[in-house]
Amino acid sequence: MEANFGEYIRKLRTENGLTLTQLGAKLGIDSGALSKIETGKKEFDEKCLDNLANAFNLNIDKLKVEYFGDQFAKKMYAYNCSTETLIVAEEKVNYLKNINAKQGELEF
Template sequence: MKSNTTQTTGEIIRKLREERNLPLRKIAALLDMDTSFYSKIERNKRKATKEHIYKLEDIFNLERNFLMIVFLSEKIYNEISEFTCAAEVLKIAEERVLNGKLK
C-alpha cells in the first residue's frame, strides 16, 4: 500500500479493515480498547497513540513506519498549520532532523 498524503490515519485504517472484512470489535480487541473508542479513531474523532500505530502496522502487516509517517505528519500539521510561518518551521525542522541535533 502506498501512502496518500490526502488520507488521514483514520481513513487508511478503516480502508484496510474493510478490505480485510474485519469487524471493528476484532481490531479494538487486538488493540485492547473499547470498540467505540476505536471507531472514533477511524472517524478521526479521537487520536491513536504511537503504540496503537505500531500495533496497527503489525495487525495489517504493513511496512514499518508506513502509518507512523501519516500519524506524525498529522500531529505536526495540527500543531503548526495556523501559523503563517509553518513552511519555514518545517524547513528548519527538516534541517535539524537531517543534522541529527537541535541548533
Template structure:
C-alpha cells in the same frame, strides 16, 4: 495518504469487512477508543502501529512515516508558510542528529 490516519484505519477495517469489535480486539484497545480514532476525536496511540501492521500485513516503516507526518501536520496546519517551516524543521533535525551522534562517540 491524504486522509487522516483514523480515516485510513476505518477504510482498512471496512475494506476487510471487520467490525469495530474485531479490529479493536486485534489492536488490544477498546471498541470506543477505535471508534474515536476513526472519527478523528482521538489521536492514534503509537503503540498500536506494530499490531496494525501485523494484522493487515502492512509495512511498519510506512505506517510510522504516515503516523509521524500526521503528528507534524497537526502541529503546523494553522501556519501559512508550512513549506518554509518544514525546511527549518528538517535543518534542525539534521543538527540534532549530529549532536546526538557526537554524544555517542567515544574518543581515545
C-alpha cells in the same frame, strides 16, 4: 493518503474485512474508542503503531510516516504555520541525528 489517520485506519480495516471489534482486539482498544479514532473525534495513541503494523502486515517506517505526517499537519494547520516549518524541522532532525552520532563515537 487519506484525509486523516483515522480514515487511513478505517480504509485498512474495511479493505481487510474486519469489524471495529475485531480490529480493536488486535490493537488492545475497545471498539467505541476505535470508532472515535476513525471519525477523527479521538487521537490514535502512537503506542499502538506496532500493533497496527502487525495487524495489517505493514512496514512500520511507512506507517510512522503516515501517522506523524498527520500529526505535523494538524499542528501546522492549528497554528497557521507556513510550509517553511517543515524545512526547519528537517534541519533540526538532521542536527539531532548528527549530535547523537557524535556522542556514540569514542576517541582513544
